[in-house]
Amino acid sequence: MKRQNSFRMLGLFVLLACMLAACSSQAGPAGAFDPENQQEYGVSGVYLGQNIKEAMDLLKPTKADFMDMISRESYTVERMAKGEGEAVMGMLLIDRTQLLVKVRKGELISIMLGGVAKEDAARFQTLRGLSMYDSKEQLKKLYGEGSGETEVVYEGSKYTANFGVSGGQVVWFRFDSK
Structure with a gap:
C-alpha cells in the first residue's frame, strides 16, 4: 500500500x-530587456535578423508586396530568401492590418506597425508581450526606462526600438537594425 x-x-x-x-x-x-539581443526586437513571432521566408511562414499575410526602394523592381519571398535585394521594402496585409518590413539580403532589418484596430491589438504583440494600446507603464515594465516622452527609444549597439505614445498608450512601434 x-x-x-x-x-x-x-x-x-x-x-x-x-x-x-x-x-x-x-x-x-x-528578466530585463536586453538591447543587444536581436530577438528582443520583434512582433508576432518575427524579429530582426530573421530570414524573410521564416517570417512570412509565421505571419501568414493575406497579401504581401515587395519592391526595391531604389530600382522599384518587384521581389518575391523566394528571391529574397536566397539573399537577393539590398534595400527591399515590403507591405504585408494581415487581415486588415498593415505591417511594413525592410529586407536586406534575405533578412529582416526593420519592422514597423501602427494603425491597428483596437479589437486586433492583442494579436500584434511584441516578443516581450507588449500589445498595441498597452499603457506607457506597461511599456516601462517590459522594456525598462527609455529615452523620450511621445517617442520612447531603446538602443543597443546594433538595434533600435521606437514606441509611439499618445494619450498614455502605445499606438505604434518600429524595430530597426543600425
Whole structure:
C-alpha cells in the first residue's frame, strides 16, 4: 500500500513539474530587456535578423508586396530568401492590418506597425508581450526606462526600438537594425 502511494505522489510531482515548465515557457522572455539581443526586437513571432521566408511562414499575410526602394523592381519571398535585394521594402496585409518590413539580403532589418484596430491589438504583440494600446507603464515594465516622452527609444549597439505614445498608450512601434 505504501508503495502504491509513493507512485501516486511521484506521478503527481512529475505532473506538477511538467505543468510549471509549460506555464513558464509561455510567459515570454524572462528578466530585463536586453538591447543587444536581436530577438528582443520583434512582433508576432518575427524579429530582426530573421530570414524573410521564416517570417512570412509565421505571419501568414493575406497579401504581401515587395519592391526595391531604389530600382522599384518587384521581389518575391523566394528571391529574397536566397539573399537577393539590398534595400527591399515590403507591405504585408494581415487581415486588415498593415505591417511594413525592410529586407536586406534575405533578412529582416526593420519592422514597423501602427494603425491597428483596437479589437486586433492583442494579436500584434511584441516578443516581450507588449500589445498595441498597452499603457506607457506597461511599456516601462517590459522594456525598462527609455529615452523620450511621445517617442520612447531603446538602443543597443546594433538595434533600435521606437514606441509611439499618445494619450498614455502605445499606438505604434518600429524595430530597426543600425
